[in-house]
Amino acid sequence: AQKVTQAQTEISVVEKEDVTLDCVYETRDTTYYLFWYKQPPSGELVFLIRRNSFDEQNEISGRYSWNFQKSTSSFNFTITASQVVDSAVYFCALSVWEYGGSQGNLIFGKGTKLSVKP
Amino acid sequence: NAGVTQTPKFQVLKTGQSMTLQCAQDMNHEYMSWYRQDPGMGLRLIHYSVGAGITDQGEVPNGYNVSRSTTEDFPLRLLSAAPSQTSVYFCASSPLDRYTEAFFGQGTRLTVV
Numbered sequence: 522a523q524k525v526t527q528a529q530t531e532i533s534v535v536e537k538e539d540v541t542l543d544c545v546y547e548t549r550d551t552t553y554y555l556f557w558y559k560q561p562p563s564g565e566l567v568f569l570i571r572r573n574s575f576d577e578q579n580e581i582s583g584r585y586s587w588n589f590q591k592s593t594s595s596f597n598f599t600i601t602a603s604q605v606v607d608s609a610v611y612f613c614a615l616s617v618w619e620y621g622g623s624q625g626n627l628i629f630g631k632g633t634k635l636s637v638k639p
Numbered sequence: 640n641a642g643v644t645q646t647p648k649f650q651v652l653k654t655g656q657s658m659t660l661q662c663a664q665d666m667n668h669e670y671m672s673w674y675r676q677d678p679g680m681g682l683r684l685i686h687y688s689v690g691a692g693i694t695d696q697g698e699v700p701n702g703y704n705v706s707r708s709t710t711e712d713f714p715l716r717l718l719s720a721a722p723s724q725t726s727v728y729f730c731a732s733s734p735l736d737r738y739t740e741a742f743f744g745q746g747t748r749l750t751v752v
Contacts, residue, residue: 556740558743564727564746564748565745566743566746568740612681612682626672626684626687626697627674627682627684629681629682629683630681631679631680
């Protein structure tokens, strides 16, 4: 069975602090994909990153960085120098390679609500 | 680019009423799906489709019906609404490849009283 655990329900930081959102996943499949989505207060889901199981290279995009470690089944997300606009719920999600390659069947964690205070 | 369009954005239903949540995408994606989002639960898959005429159940299908007569549309039907179906519903689409992420609609907030 597949599962995604985001143990941090809510995190509150002060602007300019760094913050790491944890994500631990479970799957027996060797080919899978991990995602992070952001859900701002307006409610839409914003895609942030996709990582496949064969690529453990960390990624940095501006103030965002992701650390993928297969050895610990973790895909953590760090925001450097947080800003008020980063306040949102962040979801980690997992999909496995099936149905001819669809990544649509996403298994979501319960989300982490990040509040960045000025 | 419209992407994935959901209608309506908000809806209030009485228990026992039926309704259809509409989802349309203009990206010619084969794969479409419906999720519901409840507080503290994340998003859970209701139904999905890998192409016109093909649908299957997800994690929480009870109380919902779907059909896929065209590539573009994937409506979600509530036959007899129950308060437990109060939720935010998201439709998503993606191509059948391993390179493209799922695109989500704006969501439909449904309240059943």
